[in-house]
Amino acid sequence: MVVSAALCISALGVVAPAHAGGIDRLGEFTAGTRTMRGEFEQKIHDRSGRVTQTSKGTLAFSRPGKFRWTYAKPYAQVIVGDGAKVWIYDEDLNQVTVRKLDLALGATPAALLAGNNEALKAFTLRDEGAKDGLEWVEAVPRDREGNFERIRMGFGPDGPRAMELVDSFGQTTLLRFTKLERNPALDASLFRFAPPKGADVIGEP
Secondary structure, three states, X not given: OHHHHHHOOXXXXXXXXXXXXXXXXXXXXXXXXXXXXXEEEEEEXXXXXXXXXXXXXXXXXXXXXXXXXXXXXXXXXXXEEEOOEEEEEEOOOOEEEEEEHHHHHOOOHHHHHHOOHHHHHHEEEEEEEEEOOEEEEEEXXXXXXXXXXXXEEEEEOOEEEEEEEEEOOOOEEEEEEEEEEEOOOOOHHHHOOOOOOOOEEEEOO
């Protein structure tokens, strides 16, 4: 779930009209955001609502398909999308997993946010109105064979602030975003990854 939740975010932070609904805000964000960086907090809840894991870290994205998602706590992990492949590095295990980008994303939250308008066609979108000061949109993958049953995104006046992911096991992942910067200049090296010397590499060479 840590990896899946990381892949779900690949561009955030767009100013939408004051009275726009969730779908309108999502469209504005897709059209108007090329790069983004910020911080996140992630909590995973089991079926009963009990928090089973809390994580924090930083994120940076360049649409489409390039991102860097770094977990600082409780376990060090880096996930990098370079536009062709996704590299997942577990520091404690000294292990790197490599997957082709299109296979790693598919009809997932990452495709919803990292791709262009064509990527939105992989989802059925529905406005969910206002709650907790945010405008919400629900996205249900048309392909039900993926890991996620539904995704909800909450938008404030200044852009996306929250995401909720419900997986096929009944777990709910809650993401809260802070210190987001829309369209900053980002160094291209953020989206390149070379396996550390001695690390085990699994997957695509």
